[in-house]
Structures are given as structure tokens and as C-alpha cells.
Amino acid sequence: MRTSPGMTIIGSGFAGLCMAIKLKEAGYHDFVILEKAGELGGTWRDNTYPGCACDVPSHMYSFSFELNPGWSRMFPAQGEIRDYMRACAEKYGLGPHLRFGKEVVSLEYDDAARDWRVGTADGEVFTTNAVVSGVGALHVPSLPEIAGRERFRGAAFHSAAWDHSVDLTGKRVAVVGTGASAVQFVPRIAERAAHLTVYQRTAPWIQPKPDFAFPERTKRLLALPGAARALRNAIYWALETRALGFTVDPRLMKVHEAVALRHLERQVPDPGLRARLTPDYTIGCKRILLSDDYYPALTRENVEVVTDGISEIREGSILDAAGRETEVDVIVYGTGFKVVDALNDQRITCRNGRKIQDAWQDGVEAYYGVAVSGFPNLFFLLGPNTGLGHNSVVFMIESQVRYVIECLRLLSRTGARALDVRPEAQRDFNDRLQRRLSALVWNEGGCRSWYLDSRGVNRTLWPGFTFEYWARTRKVRPGAYRLIR
Numbered sequence: 489m490r491t492s493p494g495m496t497i498i499g500s501g502f503a504g505l506c507m508a509i510k511l512k513e514a515g516y517h518d519f520v521i522l523e524k525a526g527e528l529g530g531t532w533r534d535n536t537y538p539g540c541a542c543d544v545p546s547h548m549y550s551f552s553f554e555l556n557p558g559w560s561r562m563f564p565a566q567g568e569i570r571d572y573m574r575a576c577a578e579k580y581g582l583g584p585h586l587r588f589g590k591e592v593v594s595l596e597y598d599d600a601a602r603d604w605r606v607g608t609a610d611g612e613v614f615t616t617n618a619v620v621s622g623v624g625a626l627h628v629p630s631l632p633e634i635a636g637r638e639r640f641r642g643a644a645f646h647s648a649a650w651d652h653s654v655d656l657t658g659k660r661v662a663v664v665g666t667g668a669s670a671v672q673f674v675p676r677i678a679e680r681a682a683h684l685t686v687y688q689r690t691a692p693w694i695q696p697k698p699d700f701a702f703p704e705r706t707k708r709l710l711a712l713p714g715a716a717r718a719l720r721n722a723i724y725w726a727l728e729t730r731a732l733g734f735t736v737d738p739r740l741m742k743v744h745e746a747v748a749l750r751h752l753e754r755q756v757p758d759p760g761l762r763a764r765l766t767p768d769y770t771i772g773c774k775r776i777l778l779s780d781d782y783y784p785a786l787t788r789e790n791v792e793v794v795t796d797g798i799s800e801i802r803e804g805s806i807l808d809a810a811g812r813e814t815e816v817d818v819i820v821y822g823t824g825f826k827v828v829d830a831l832n833d834q835r836i837t838c839r840n841g842r843k844i845q846d847a848w849q850d851g852v853e854a855y856y857g858v859a860v861s862g863f864p865n866l867f868f869l870l871g872p873n874t875g876l877g878h879n880s881v882v883f884m885i886e887s888q889v890r891y892v893i894e895c896l897r898l899l900s901r902t903g904a905r906a907l908d909v910r911p912e913a914q915r916d917f918n919d920r921l922q923r924r925l926s927a928l929v930w931n932e933g934g935c936r937s938w939y940l941d942s943r944g945v946n947r948t949l950w951p952g953f954t955f956e957y958w959a960r961t962r963k964v965r966p967g968a969y970r971l972i973r
């Protein structure tokens with residue numbers, strides 16, 4: 489079957505939904521949203537593990553044009569965010585545009601027709617003038633390469649595919665990994681399991697989480713004209729100050745380090761355990777986590793932290809590198825995700841003569857994270873170097889969506905059919921970006937994190953303040969693009 493929408497959006501997370509809403513507002517109604525899953529929501533649909541919540545305050549982790557005075561708490565839980573996204577889709581009438589169960593597997597540019605052919609796994613082809621990729625970076629679970637993993641006979645699952653049919657009450661549970669997800673679900677498991685063994689490879693930096701439920705009175709106040717906006721602005725600027733340490737002077741990260749160490753000291757009285765939980769790398773080089781209940785969970789009598797590494801998984805046990813064998817009934821992998829750099833995960837072939845993966849053989853890059861030279865009218869949301877370590881990515885998504893709409897307006901104004909960013913504009917932008925990044929915390933002291941690619945280059949984060957990105961993407965510089973008629 490062949491369909492010809494003017495525009496195709498891939499993914500129905502925050503990025504895809506925002507693009508769709510703003511397209512409609514700008515008067516473009518001829519578009520589809522292709523989503524591989526059976527419903528919308530991206531991250532907040534897939535991750536249903538106990539305790540799953542956002543670490544950006546609710547009033548900032550939402551659309552600026554769709555404020556929600558009714559957020560129940562400072563840091564929203566997964567279900568509330570998913571419901572917010574569903575409500576947005578409903579309010580802005582996205583239903584007729586959404587196509588579920590449509591996994592995009594190929595993007596082929598027809599240079600003569602100036603069209604993209606978007607192929608889905610079930611054989612449908614959408615011929616479209618422009619494509620916006622909102623595929624997200626963190627939705628392919630990563631399972632560790634551990635000898636014997638397949639031999640384990642008990643229940644075993646990844647946090648992003650939580651098996652709710654497995655009752656952990658009274659079980660001997662092992663958690664592998666201590667990243668952002670594990671820090672949220674470990675306290676919940678610890679309450680129920682007979683015994684919990686947490687296998688930690690790298691200790692995360694953790695700061696207090698100023699979370700609380702908003703009293704009804706506060707919600708009523710926030711519903712007054714301008715109140716929710718004022719709170720959002722206050723949160724925005726508070727979060728931006730965190731960028732001073734990330735981006736201006738890494739020495740400022742010492743303040744963050746002191747806060748985190750004090751938190752650890754307060755919550756973990758045992759010096760031996762504390763030593764094992766103290767990170768040995770610069771704070772900020774990996775995402776700083778927020779939690780008030782993770783450390784207390786690790787001090788429980790039924791919880792043990794193993795830092796020796798896992799050498800083997802057996803039918804009913806885990807053997808650690810110190811030679812200790814621990815019998816377990818269930819293994820939960822909190823081992824994060826295979827980071828999908830834009831379309832560079834080999835799951836989607838994308839070509840205009842040459843493949844996009846070949847264009848990226850020296851590293852994934854784009855112009856402002858949005859456009860890649862040689863691939864006209866293909867736009868990325870949260871593309872290369874536009875992720876954040878300090879503020880809400882929804883802010884970046886909104887900036888990028890506005891930029892894409894500006895690109896479409898440029899096409900309408902000039903009568904061109906497509907635009908292609910000039911290679912020199914992309915080169916110049918990325919050279920400056922990487923020069924700036926090389927001096928910052930993510931490259932300090934041999935720090936390794938998923939922010940860096942296999943060559944140790946940061947292709948993930950925006951190295952500055954988010955308002956700087958917002959200001960620089962407000963207008964499209966026509967000189968940066970080649971217009972194709």
C-alpha cells in the first residue's frame with residue numbers, strides 16, 4: 489500500500505507529539521505520525537517499573553504551551569506523565585494522524601521527485617515531502633554480556649520491560665546495574681524481597697530529591713492566571729544555574745560534589761558501605777541522580793551491595809568476581825539502553841544515494857542537531873548534541889520544532905521544494921561545538937559515560953545554556969541552506 493502525506497513524523501514521544509501539535513497550529517494538516525508501538529508515549533509508555541518518575545520538575549517537564557496547574561507532585565511519576573501526553577494528543581486532535589504498529593525501517597530519498605519514501609516493517613510505503621525523526625535515544629534496552637546469562641532458570645527481565653506478572657514478595661532478587669532506573673526501583677523491591685543483592689559496577693552521584701505532593705490549595709493557586717507560568721519560569725532559571733558548572737567552569741561542580749557527599753554521609757552511617765558507594769569520577773560527567781530513598785534502601789538488613797563484578801550467571805545463582813555464589817530467584821537488569829544516535833542504530837536504513845551511516849562514519853553530527861547535509865528535508869528532534877544534563881529536554885524539543893516550522897516557512901516563501909544544509913555550515917557549527925565541549929566536565933579525567941561515542945567524543949549533549957540554543961535556533965539562516973526547486 490502507498491500513502492502520500494505531505495509530512496511524516498516518526499515516533500509519538502514528547503518530540504513527535506510536539507511536532508504534530510505545532511504543525512497543526514501553523515496550518516499544516518497533511519501529516520502522519522508513525523509509531524512502532526501500539527500506543528503513544530515513548531519513554532513514559534515503555535517504562536512501567538515501580539518507582540519510575542521524572543527527575544525534572546513536572547512544571548518544567550511539560551509543554552510550555554500546555555501548562556498543567558494540576559500536577560500532583562514536584563517530580564511526576566510515569567503514569568501521570570503518560571496521562572498528560574495522552575491528554576495533549578486528545579486536546580490537539582492528533583488521533584486521526586497517529587498510525588500505530590508502524591515501525592519505520594527505511595527512508596529513501598528520491599532525488600528526481602524530491603520526495604522521501606518511508607517504508608514500514610509491514611510493507612507500507614509513505615511518499616512524503618519531509619520527514620521529522622522523533623525516535624528518541626533511549627528505547628532499546630541494553631542487556632549485559634555476562635557468561636551464562638541465558639542459562640538462568642528463574643524470571644529475568646529488563647527494567648524497561650518490567651514483568652508485572654512476577655511477584656517479588658519474599659523472593660531472592662538480584663539487581664544488575666545502579667543507573668537512573670535502578671536508583672528508582674531498588675527502594676521498592678527492597679521493601680518486598682526476602683533478600684536483595686545489588687550488583688554495582690559504577691557508583692552513581694546522587695543528590696537529594698526535593699520531591700513533595702502539591703497540596704490542593706497550591707494547585708488552586710497555580711490555576712490562577714500566570715501562576716503556573718511564574719512557577720515554571722522560576723524552575724527554569726534554577727535549573728539553568730546548574731549549567732554554570734557543566735558549561736562555564738567545571739570547578740563549580742565542587743559545590744555539587746559537596747552536596748552529594750553530604751547526602752551520602754547523612755544517609756549511610758556505615759563507613760565501609762559508604763566507601764563502596766562513593767563515586768571515583770568527576771561529578772557531572774554522568775547524569776547526576778536525585779533520590780532520597782535509594783541509600784536508605786541499601787542500608788537495610790535484607791540488602792547487600794556487591795561491587796566485585798559478576799563473573800558468571802548460573803541456573804539459579806550469580807557468581808561474583810570474588811568467587812561468592814549467591815542464590816537468586818529473579819534477576820532484574822537495570823542496565824540502561826543502547827543509545828540510538830538519531831538514525832545511526834542500523835535499524836533504519838536512510839539513504840540519499842549514500843547511507844546516512846556512511847555520512848556519519850567519523851561521528852554522528854548535524855547542524856544544530858536538526859539537519860544533516862546531503863539529506864534534504866529530513867529533520868531530527870533531540871538529534872546529535874542536543875541532549876541535556878541539567879534541564880528539561882522538552883524545552884529543547886520545543887526550540888527544534890519551532891526551527892523546523894521556520895524551515896517549512898522558508899520553503900513556502902521561496903517556492904522551493906526542499907532544503908539541504910550546506911556541508912560547510914554543518915562543519916563549522918560542529919567544529920565550534922566540539923572545541924567548546926573538549927574543555928568541559930564530560931571529558932575530564934578519562935571520564936566514560938554514554939554521553940561519549942566509541943572514540944570518546946561527546947555526540948550527545950548541548951554544551952551551553954538552553955536559552956542560548958533557543959536564541960540561536962529562533963531564525964533559520966537561509967545562507968546555511970541550499971534550496972532545491
Ligand SMILES: Cc1cc2nc3c(=O)[nH]c(=O)nc-3n(C[C@H](O)[C@H](O)[C@H](O)COP(=O)(O)OP(=O)(O)OC[C@H]3O[C@@H](n4cnc5c(N)ncnc54)[C@H](O)[C@@H]3O)c2cc1C
Nearest residue numbers: 499500501502503523524530531535542543591592623624
Ligand atoms: C527510564 C527513563 C527515565 C527518563 N527520565 C528522564 C528524566 O527524568 N528527565 C529527562 O529529561 N529525561 C528523561 N529521560 C529521557 C527521555 O527519553 C526524554 O526526556 C524524552 O522522553 C524523549 O522524548 P522523545 O520523544 O525524543 O523520545 P521517546 O520518548 O523515546 O519516544 C520515541 C518514540 O519513537 C518510537 N520509535 C522509535 N523508533 C521508531 C521507528 N523506527 N518507527 C516508529 N516509531 C519508532 C518509539 O516507540 C517511541 O514511542 C528518561 C528516559 C528513560 C528511558
